Amino acid sequence: xxxxxxxxxxxxxxxxxxxxxxxxxxxxxxxxxxxxxxxxxxxxxxxxxxxxxxxxxxxxxxxxxxxxxxxxxxxxxxxxxxxxxxxxxxxxxxxxxxxxxxxxxxxxxxxxxxxxxxxxxxxxxxxxxxxxxxxxxxxxxxxxxxxx
Numbered sequence: 001x002x003x004x005x006x007x008x009x010x011x012x013x014x015x016x017x018x019x020x021x022x023x024x025x026x027x028x029x030x031x032x033x034x035x036x037x038x039x040x041x042x043x044x045x046x047x048x049x050x051x052x053x054x055x056x057x058x059x060x061x062x063x064x065x066x067x068x069x070x071x072x073x074x075x076x077x078x079x080x081x082x083x084x085x086x087x088x089x090x091x092x093x094x095x096x097x098x099x100x101x102x103x104x105x106x107x108x109x110x111x112x113x114x115x116x117x118x119x120x121x122x123x124x125x126x127x128x129x130x131x132x133x134x135x136x137x138x139x140x141x142x143x144x145x146x147x148x
Contacts, residue, residue: 059111
């Protein structure tokens with residue numbers, strides 16, 4: 001079973017060697033995928049990914065703290081809605097300020113998937129099943145990151 005699992009995970013990366021550099025960021029997190037299709041320079045994309053990383057760190061801490069005070073499910077719902085709004089706004093932007101604003105919003109609200117989602121999973125499925133449920137969820141994220 002293990003070898004087939006690795007084959008299924010690695011096959012999308014190995015099927016077209018020319019796209020390996022553009023697919024590389026999806027191996028770390030699936031939430032950086034929108035910048036892989038930018039037609040801007042690599043310099044702009046690198047800075048945008050850096051903004052995502054910094055904002056994600058900030059979002060993990062602040063959204064985790066907000067989840068403790070107003071409810072974790074509520075914070076997760078707001079984060080998913082904010083990510084949808086950010087994606088819609090990103091499709092309308094054509095300047096650098098819009099790209100970096102999207103990068104900050106995307107990183108900040110994507111931080112909820114790291115700090116808030118495990119608590120929501122524990123609330124729904126119980127702490128005794130936390131390992132298997134979180135493993136399924138994060139494997140789903142990984143498989144989704146490899147899809148075109």
